[in-house]
Amino acid sequence: MNAPDRYERFVVPEGVSKYSLSLSLSLYIYIYTYMCILGVVREGHQNHQCGVVYRRARGPHYWQYSPHVCDFAFLSFEFVNSFFDENPNFSYIKNRQLHRDENVLFAGYKLPHPLQYKIIIRIHTASQSSPMQAYNQAINDLDKELDHLKNEFEMELARNTGKPPQEY
Template sequence: MNAPDRYERFVVPEGTKKVSYERDTKIINAASFIIEREEHTIGNILRMQLHLDENVLFAGYKLPHPLQYKIIVRWKQRLLIT
């Protein structure tokens, strides 16, 4: 059968970070978190919490593929000048 092993959904492989951060080079004040071995539950919670911040203009998440066990949370915040 072509199904991946069940433990691959939960165990982070050695040498892989659970959470990684990437700045968006195309959009000012935008970034992404890539979270390994998580699904819709944590993605939706993070998205909703980011929406509570008045400085966040956009927040969303996606699962790249059903067999890739990671989510990508993206957001954009206001340009704060102090």
């Protein structure tokens, strides 16, 4: 009844970009620096954003952050990528591949609405790499894994049937 036409899933409307990209410096710099100054973060506590360990200043109840650590370690970059007309299954696979990267702090995707063919991917990385590098690396790694899987399948098929693998 109110479902969109089936061709809308495959055709990008005029004036709509296939994808949009936005990069921004995360607010974690200010939040965690403030937490360090207040002494909320304690020695031995590893920050889940960048893995920085804080040190004790005087006695067991006084905590202090190292300014040279906090000023640079909390640089975390955010990457928001919106794709029009993409399969959610492929987004799930890319998301799982991004989670394998050590520099990726957060990777997630969402479908705003089931009848809208749009997927939003959000990636947070540590300061060692950019989200775009992590995203491109994930795509390249997936491509290599799929090629390896295809070659293994063709070799096993050729071994069981006795026919050489075909070129596509």
